[in-house]
Amino acid sequence: MSTLTEVSELAARVRERLTALHPGAPVGQLRTLPGGHSGLTFAIDAGPASYVVKAVPPGRRPLGRDDVLRQARVLRALATAGSVPVPAVVAVDERQPAWFAMEFVTGEAIEPVLDEHRLYAELCRGRMLGLPAVLRELHRSGPPGLEAADPLDPAAELDRWSRTMRAVPLELRDGTEELMAGLAARVPAGLPPVLTHGDFRLGNVLCAEERPVAVVDWEIWAYGDPRVDLAWFLLFADHHNFPRLGREIPGLPTEDELLAVYLDGRPHLPDLDWFRALARTKMAAIMGHNLRRHREGRHHDPDQERLPPTIEAMIRTARDILG
Template sequence: MSAELFGRIRDRLAGLHPGAEIGEPRALPGGHSGLTYSVAAGDDRYVVKAVPPGQRPVGRNDVLRQARVLAALAGSGVPVPGLICRDERQPAWFAMEFAPGEAVEPVLDEPAVPGATAGVRMLEIARVLRRLHAVDVRTPELGTPEPLDTADELERWSRTMHAVPEELRPGGEELLKRLADEVPAGALPPVLLHGDFRLGNVLCAGERATAVVDWEIWSLGDPRIDLGWFLLFADHRNFPRLGRAVPGLPSEAELLAAYADGGDDPPEMEWFRALGRMKMAAIMGHNLRRHREGKHHDPDQERLPPTIAAMIRTARDILG
């Protein structure tokens, strides 16, 4: 963090905490958008996200867009870190509460959490997702983003898949054709989408969800887009060579029942479950391609081919 940027942050926090010592910023691990730091102000601790030096505030680097969704969700029943302040001068930044808890994807992340705890957490955040999808999208803080069309979502991820060499995505072309031929005709009313909703992006303390984080790709669109992605992470068998069995996790059907809260399951979920698998295959294939081309050296990417193949194969099986 530059001295100029930290000076702006320090001055703002000092104004909120007169007489308190403002600590030096400490980079936080994880995340792939903007700069993320922890900053102490007296006895309080905040997370600060800022546009990286020299970068345009667009896409994942548009931190003020992330601040808007936090402001929109305040008091909604969806647990999010409280927005403390924001500064629109470039490089822009905002500060939010430091929420307690851990974000662990049960079948993928280390250290593991007990299966019973992970199972309760998954059912808990299925209900959180329902509350998120019930938020009024006319909330002024959200602005007026154009709702994401399901066919456009498919087209966007199809481009990512097509950028992956064919030998890394066996059966991918057939899957893309099936998805394109069977796009559901009836879209559900647009809701607020997280875009990457899963336990790995929800802080939990014990069995309680304390904060949904990582809002870089939020949008408005069909709620089944979020659901199809979330359900992927309930079964380690979706991730050969990557996942591990976690006894006690709910099934996809149980997660859908928790989300529906006594109502009917959303219609045509099979297509959205297949879409989620195609997206995961495209992301992993993209990462593996970058590694093999020397653009981002990460030998761990060589573990991905069995999972990419499984995602494509099971997506085709789901479609029937």
């Protein structure tokens, strides 16, 4: 937990840098932005401009999701390449605790089948149909200047989420040992690694009406198999995947429609069902992990008690997909 003094010191560093960018303009105070589960995220105004600041939590090491400098690096590389819309990074401070500032992009990041919202169905459909092209551009070629060492192949992805799943209490993951054994027995050959987002979906893309204007939340980007990103995105097309959580949106595109947009006339991707089963395994593992943290008192969130039916459905349908 950050102290008032530590946040004040961070604010002074941020305000000093933004004052240099906007000489003579008033620079406001840091305001905590709600949402998210990693790092510290703030908003701040400098003259007519608004920025988002992401910082390493005081006392934490800049590793994993807290490595904000790694996030800044991928955002700068993507902005230079210009094929994927991302916020522009305007300042980076590598002194500990590290932070960076990026432009505040106006838009909505709403997951139609999971979030509470009042968007009309046609807008939800249009937004979702606009995303496969963005994902395709992301996967088409990695921007220069990013390390491509140790890409995650399908076996590494399975190992990663199997370890997360096995940390979930047994009563929440009935049937997962058989599921993970089935996945392990059928690991497909990997495709050439590409830049992947790791959590690509409408909830992480700011949209202005139907147009995607910024892909955000790059905490777990990696080089890996494009089918990992694709199968995860497709999971959010159907509210039936999320019992007690999902809401039906009439006319939302099907997985097949979204896949056709992504492929854009290219040949069908092999072994996609294996990745669809993996995506469900990943979702069950994440939800089970979050529910465990709530029940152990590490992150109090009573809403997590709604998750067991969806965890069960993810495990069941993953096994069904594998046959």
